[in-house]
Amino acid sequence: MMPRKLKVFQTSQGFFDLAIAAPSMKAALEAWGASSNLFHQGFAQESEDDAVIAAAMAKPGIVLRRPVGSSSAFREHAELPSAASLDARPHKEKAKAKKAASAKPSSKRDEKSEREAAAKYAREERQREKQRAKEEAEAAKAREKRNAAIEKAQTAMLQAEAAHEEKADALAKDLEAVQQRVETEEERWRKLKERLEADLRKAKD
Structure with missing residues (x-):
């Protein structure tokens, strides 16, 4: 052509x-x-x-x-x-x-020079197309790498968030158990105190 x-x-x-x-x-x-x-x-x-x-x-x-x-x-x-x-x-x-x-x-222009210029333009245009294709391939590769990094970071974030929620739930249960023991101890002390105070009053009488 x-x-x-x-x-x-x-x-x-x-x-x-x-x-x-x-x-x-x-x-x-x-x-x-x-x-x-x-x-x-x-x-x-x-x-x-x-x-x-x-x-x-x-x-x-x-x-x-x-x-x-x-x-x-x-x-x-x-x-x-x-x-x-x-x-x-x-x-x-x-x-x-x-x-x-x-x-x-x-x-009239020099037809030989014009043909040479046209051929040179066609060669350089092919070279430019190859360069554009190379740059587009590199850009696509960079996008793919960036998307993989984003996906990896998002996965790490989700995993860390799930681990945090699991630990927070366990600590909340531990706190609830401790609070229950505190209440039990307070009730035991209240009853013991009432009994001891009653004994003290009887001793004074």
């Missing part, structure tokens, strides 16, 4: 312009982490800039960045824009729009 031909898409996000070589708008949106369709909203488009296309095709499937409002090269890691570049952004965007409107369609 031939790898899908790649296209280069651009958008802006926060302090950066973003570019990516991907087989579809959907793939680009997923790579950007977009929660809405930026293409339908007019915030993203297919690039016609040869320099941007060359940079993105060299690293297919990788989100490239450059400071927003600048014309610097797209890189995998870019520095934040300066205050001056942010101030100049509206003017540059107007100039870029005029240039795009008057520009002729770009020349």
Whole structure:
């Protein structure tokens, strides 16, 4: 199966312009982490800039960045824009729009380079899928281990609670028996005391 031909898409996000070589708008949106369709909203488009296309095709499937409002090269890691570049952004965007409107369609791309980029994207996509599968398997294993630990702790808690209740019941019975002996002793003493006091009174008489 031939790898899908790649296209280069651009958008802006926060302090950066973003570019990516991907087989579809959907793939680009997923790579950007977009929660809405930026293409339908007019915030993203297919690039016609040869320099941007060359940079993105060299690293297919990788989100490239450059400071927003600048014309610097797209890189995998870019520095934040300066205050001056942010101030100049509206003017540059107007100039870029005029240039795009008057520009002729770009020349035919190097088909060999595009095929190589598409094949590289397909390989890296397979690698990313393997990595995602590995991470999901590790996460599932961690969840299973955590659930086993929770179940073990809950079992230990239930067993300890049952042992405590058993001991508490035994102590309660022992306490009841002791209380009964105390009452019996008090009753015995009361009767003995009454008899002895009666004997004492008789002796005095």
